Amino acid sequence: MSIDLDQVTKHYGGVxxxxxxxxxxxxxxxxxxxxxSGSGKSTLLRAIAGLTTVDHGRIALHGxxxxxxxxxxxxxxxxFQNYALFRHMTVADNIEFAxxxxxxxxxERRARRQELLRLVALEGMDDRLPxxxxxxxxxxxxxxxxxxxxxxxxLLDEPFGALDAKIREELRRTIxxxxxxxxxxxxxxxxxxxxxxxxxxxxxIMNLGRLLEVGVxxxxxxxxxxxFVATFLGDANLLLARRTADGIQVGAATLxxxxxxGREHEVVVVVRPEDAEVxxxxxxxxxxxxxxxxxxxxxxxxALERVRVCLENGAALLASDAAATPSxxxxxxxxxxxxxxVHPGQSVAVGVRRLHVLPTPLSSFTACASTxxxxxxxxxxxxxxxxxxxxxxxxxSRVEPQLGAIEAGANPEAPFVGTTVIGAGTDTAHRxxxxxxxxASEVLVLPAQAPQPQRVLIHWLGEAVxxxxxxxxxxxxxxxxAEAVYVGILAEETRAGRPHGLRRLLDARxxxxxxxxxxxxxxxxxxxxAQELARRLAESPAQMLIMGVTDLDRFAERFRSLLDxxxxxxxxxxxxxxxxxxxxxxxALA
Amino acid sequence: MSFRKPSVLPGFGLTLGFTTFFLSAIVxxxxxxxxxxAASMPWNELIRVVSSPRALGSYRLSFGASALAATINVVFGxxxxxxxxxxxxPGRKLIDALxxxxxxxxxxxxxxxxxxxxxxxxxxxxxxDPLGIKVAYTxxxxxxxxxxxxxxxxxxxIQPALLEVQxxxxxxxxxxGASRLYAFRRIILPTVLPAVLTGFTLSFARxxxxxxxxxxxxxxxxxxxxxxPLLIVIHLEQFDYKGAAALGMVMLLISFAVLLTINLLQAWxxxxxxRAAH
Numbered sequence: 001m002s003i004d005l006d007q008v009t010k011h012y013g014g015v016x017x018x019x020x021x022x023x024x025x026x027x028x029x030x031x032x033x034x035x036x037s038g039s040g041k042s043t044l045l046r047a048i049a050g051l052t053t054v055d056h057g058r059i060a061l062h063g064x065x066x067x068x069x070x071x072x073x074x075x076x077x078x079x080f081q082n083y084a085l086f087r088h089m090t091v092a093d094n095i096e097f098a099x100x101x102x103x104x105x106x107x108e109r110r111a112r113r114q115e116l117l118r119l120v121a122l123e124g125m126d127d128r129l130p131x132x133x134x135x136x137x138x139x140x141x142x143x144x145x146x147x148x149x150x151x152x153x154x155l156l157d158e159p160f161g162a163l164d165a166k167i168r169e170e171l172r173r174t175i176x177x178x179x180x181x182x183x184x185x186x187x188x189x190x191x192x193x194x195x196x197x198x199x200x201x202x203x204x205i206m207n208l209g210r211l212l213e214v215g216v217x218x219x220x221x222x223x224x225x226x227x228f229v230a231t232f233l234g235d236a237n238l239l240l241a242r243r244t245a246d247g248i249q250v251g252a253a254t255l256x257x258x259x260x261x262g263r264e265h266e267v268v269v270v271v272r273p274e275d276a277e278v279x280x281x282x283x284x285x286x287x288x289x290x291x292x293x294x295x296x297x298x299x300x301x302x303a304l305e306r307v308r309v310c311l312e313n314g315a316a317l318l319a320s321d322a323a324a325t326p327s328x329x330x331x332x333x334x335x336x337x338x339x340x341x342v343h344p345g346q347s348v349a350v351g352v353r354r355l356h357v358l359p360t361p362l363s364s365f366t367a368c369a370s371t372x373x374x375x376x377x378x379x380x381x382x383x384x385x386x387x388x389x390x391x392x393x394x395x396x397s398r399v400e401p402q403l404g405a406i407e408a409g410a411n412p413e414a415p416f417v418g419t420t421v422i423g424a425g426t427d428t429a430h431r432x433x434x435x436x437x438x439x440a441s442e443v444l445v446l447p448a449q450a451p452q453p454q455r456v457l458i459h460w461l462g463e464a465v466x467x468x469x470x471x472x473x474x475x476x477x478x479x480x481x482a483e484a485v486y487v488g489i490l491a492e493e494t495r496a497g498r499p500h501g502l503r504r505l506l507d508a509r510x511x512x513x514x515x516x517x518x519x520x521x522x523x524x525x526x527x528x529x530a531q532e533l534a535r536r537l538a539e540s541p542a543q544m545l546i547m548g549v550t551d552l553d554r555f556a557e558r559f560r561s562l563l564d565x566x567x568x569x570x571x572x573x574x575x576x577x578x579x580x581x582x583x584x585x586x587x588a589l590a
Numbered sequence: 591m592s593f594r595k596p597s598v599l600p601g602f603g604l605t606l607g608f609t610t611f612f613l614s615a616i617v618x619x620x621x622x623x624x625x626x627x628a629a630s631m632p633w634n635e636l637i638r639v640v641s642s643p644r645a646l647g648s649y650r651l652s653f654g655a656s657a658l659a660a661t662i663n664v665v666f667g668x669x670x671x672x673x674x675x676x677x678x679x680p681g682r683k684l685i686d687a688l689x690x691x692x693x694x695x696x697x698x699x700x701x702x703x704x705x706x707x708x709x710x711x712x713x714x715x716x717x718x719d720p721l722g723i724k725v726a727y728t729x730x731x732x733x734x735x736x737x738x739x740x741x742x743x744x745x746x747x748i749q750p751a752l753l754e755v756q757x758x759x760x761x762x763x764x765x766x767g768a769s770r771l772y773a774f775r776r777i778i779l780p781t782v783l784p785a786v787l788t789g790f791t792l793s794f795a796r797x798x799x800x801x802x803x804x805x806x807x808x809x810x811x812x813x814x815x816x817x818x819p820l821l822i823v824i825h826l827e828q829f830d831y832k833g834a835a836a837l838g839m840v841m842l843l844i845s846f847a848v849l850l851t852i853n854l855l856q857a858w859x860x861x862x863x864x865r866a867a868h
Binding site for chain 1: 756758759761762763764765766767768769772776777780781
C-alpha cells in the first residue's frame with residue numbers, strides 16, 4: 001500500500017473535521033477524494049502531506065509510519081488550488097527548488113528540469129516569471145515543481161478550481177497522462193463529480209468529516225450505499241418503497257429485489273433519472289408502471305432532455321418533501337424524445353426500469369403523539385428537522401390516541417413504518433414499550449430543543465440486534481458530525497470478566513468498521529445497564545444514545561431511569577431475538 | 591472626436607497642474623529658500639559653521655542614531671508585523687491599534703515619558719543603572735527615542751507585504767523539502783524585502799527630522815548628546831539664521847543622498863527581477 005490511513009481524526013474547536021477516516025490507497029492508483037466544501041477532504045489531504053497534525057490515528061506512506069514526521073521529510077508533492085508558485089523566481093528556479101534544497105548538482109538539476117518541462121508540455125518556458133504565464137501554464141509549472149524531487153505520492157488540492165472549463169479539461173488530461181507515465185500514487189481532492197469520474201481509479205466520498213463510501217466510479221454510481229452518495233454523485237430520485245416477499249413494491253409496481261428478502265419493511269430506493277420512463281398510457285411503458293403524473297417542467301440540454309414529472313401520489317412516494325412540489329426527474333434520450341414527445345401539463349404514465357435499494361435502515365420519520373397538536377410540534381423539533389433534511393427524507397405526523405396505554409393493548413390501526421418519533425416526558429418508557437410492542441422497529445425519544453449531538457453512545461442488549469444497531473448507528477453518524485462510542489457494560493467487575501469484555505469491544509469495533517463502515521471508539525463499564533448508560537449520558541452535554549433491544553419483557557420498568565424525564569435523545573432499535581440463534585452466552589455482555 | 595478615456599477624477603491637465611503647484615508651494619519653495627539663505631553666507635563662513643567639531647558631532651549622532659533606530663525598527667517591526675498578520679489571538683486588534691500611538695502623541699510627550707522610565711531612578715532605568723547602563727542623557731537614550739517615534743513606519747510598511755505572502759507558499763516550500771529557515775530566506779524574505787527597505791527609509795527619514803522627543807531624554811551635551819536639529823534651534827535662538835540654514839542644508843543633502851541610495855537599491859532589485867524574466 002502506498003498510503004495507509006488508520007482512524008485519522010482531526011478536531012477544530014471541538015468539532016471533528018476529519019472523523020475516524022481509515023483508507024488504503026494502492027501503488028500507482030489515482031484516488032479522488034470527493035465531497036462538498038467543508039467535508040474535511042482538504043484537511044485530510046493536508047494531514048497526508050504533513051501540513052496538519054492529527055489528533056488521533058496513524059498515517060503510513062509506503063509502509064513507513066509518518067504520523068509524526070515533518071512534511072519536508074515525507075517525500076510528497078503537493079499542488080495547490082492557487083498554484084502557490086514563488087513569484088520572484090523564474091519557472092526554472094521554481095521547478096529546481098526542491099533539488100536546490102537537496103543540493104543536487106547543477107547539471108543534474110537542469111536535466112531534470114528539462115524532463116519535467118517536457119512532461120507538462122512547457123518546453124522553453126524556463127526563464128519566464130509566473131506572472132507571465134496563463135493560469136493553466138502556472139498550474140503545469142506547479143505540477144512539475146511538485147514532481148521534481150521524485151516524490152512517492154502526488155497530492156492535488158482542487159488543482160483545477162481556478163481555471164475555466166476548456167483549460168481545465170486540457171490540464172486534467174495532462175495530469176492523468178503524467179500520472180500514468182510515472183505510475184505515481186496520486187490523491188486528488190475535488191468537489192466536482194465530473195472531474196472525479198474523469199480522473200479516478202477509485203473515488204472516496206466525504207461528508208461532514210467522514211469517509212462515507214469508497215469504490216470504483218461505476219460501482220459507486222450504480223450501487224451507492226448511502227443517500228448522500230446517491231444524490232451527490234449524479235442526479236437521483238429517492239423514493240420510499242416497501243420490501244415484501246415478492247420484491248420491492250414502489251407505487252403500483254413491484255420490481256424484483258437484488259437483495260435477499262427479509263422482514264417486510266419500508267426501504268429507500270434510488271431511481272436514476274435515466275432509469276425512469278414516461279409514456280402516454282401505462283400499457284405503452286416498457287417497464288413497470290409506478291404512478292400517473294403530470295409533466296411539470298422541461299429543460300433541453302443537448303443530447304438529453306430533462307423532464308420533471310409531478311406524481312399523483314408523489315407525497316407518499318417521494319422520500320423527501322423538501323421541494324414545494326414533489327416531482328420525479330426523468331432524463332430522455334433523443335431517441336425517446338422522437339418516439340414520444342411530451343409537453344408541460346401533459347398527463348403521463350411513469351415507469352421505472354431499474355432501481356437500487358439503499359441498505360440504509362432509516363427510511364422516514366413519523367412524529368407520533370396522542371394529539372394532533374403535540375405531534376405537529378414534535379415534527380418541528382430542530383434536531384428532527386435537521387436530521388430529516390440531511391437524510392433527504394420526510395417527517396409525517398401521526399395521532400395515536402392510545403399511545404402509552406399499556407392496558408389497552410398495542411393494536412394500532414396501521415403498521416408503523418420507518419422511525420417513529422415520540423416526545424420525551426414523564427412516561428416515555430411506557431410509550432416506548434407500547435410502540436415497540438405495536439411493531440415499531442425504531443423508536444426515537446426526542447427531548448424538546450435537544451442540541452445536535454457531539455457524541456453518540458452505542459449499546460445493545462442481545463446479539464440478535466447487534467447488526468441492526470450498528471447499521472442504524474452508521475446511518476445516523478453519516479448525517480451527524482459526531483464521534484461514535486460503543487459502551488460495553490458487564491454486570492459486575494470480575495477478574496475473569498474483563499478480558500472477555502475487552503474482546504467483545506474489539507469484535508464490535510471490527511464488525512462496525514468492516515460491515516457498516518462505521519469507525520467507533522469503545523469503552524468498558526461495569527454495573528447495571530440502564531444506570532451506567534444514564535451516568536455516561538450525564539457526564540457531558542450534547543450526547544445521544546442508540547440502544548438495541550431484543551427482549552421487551554419489563555422494558556418500561558428496566559429503562560425508566562434512562563428514558564423518563566427525557567434529558568437525552570435515545571434511539572431504540574428493536575429486533576426479535578427468536579430468528580437468530582445465539583452463538584454466545586447472552587449474560588456475557590448484559 | 592476625442593478618444594480621451596472617461597474617468598471619475600478630473601482630467602490629466604488639472605491633476606498635473608495641481609500636483610506641481612502643491613509640491614512647489616509646500617516642498618520645493620521652502621527648500622529653495624533654505625538653500626538660498628545658506629548660500630548668501632560667505633563660503634569660508636559657511637564651511638566653518640558646518641564643519642565645526644560641534645556640528646560634526648551632531649551629524650554623527652543624528653544620522654548614526656537614526657540609522658540604528660531604523661535598523662532596530664525593521665527587525666522588530668518585522669516580528670511585530672508577522673505576529674499581527676499570522677496569528678489570531680485575543681487582544682490582537684488592541685495591539686494593532688497601539689502600533690499607531692507614536693503617531694498620535696505629541697513627540698514632546700513621548701520624550702518626557704521615556705525620560706521618566708529610563709532616568710536613573712525610573713521604572714527601567716533603576717534596574718539598568720546597577721549594570722552600568724545609562725540610557726537617559728546618553729546616545730542610547732537618543733536611539734530609544736528615535737526608535738519609538740519611527741516604529742509605526744516600519745510596521746505599517748511591512749504588514750501589507752506579509753499579508754501578500756500566502757500560507758500556501760510556505761506550505762509549498764515545506765513539502766518540497768525546505769526547512770523553515772530556508773523557506774524564510776529564499777521565499778519570504780525576497781518577497782517582502784522591498785517593503786522592508788521602504789520601512790527602513792521611512793523610519794530613517796522620520797528619525798532624522800525628529801526634535802521634540804529627543805531633547806528631553808538626550809541631555810543635550812555639546813559633542814556628546816546634541817542632535818543636529820537641536821543645534822539648528824540653538825543657532826536660531828542666537829538669531830544666527832544663516833548658520834541655522836547652513837546646518838539645515840547639510841542635513842538636507844545627507845538625507846537626500848541616503849534616500850536616493852535606498853531608492854536606487856530598490857530599483858536595482860526590481861530590474862534584476864525583470865531581467866531574469868527575459
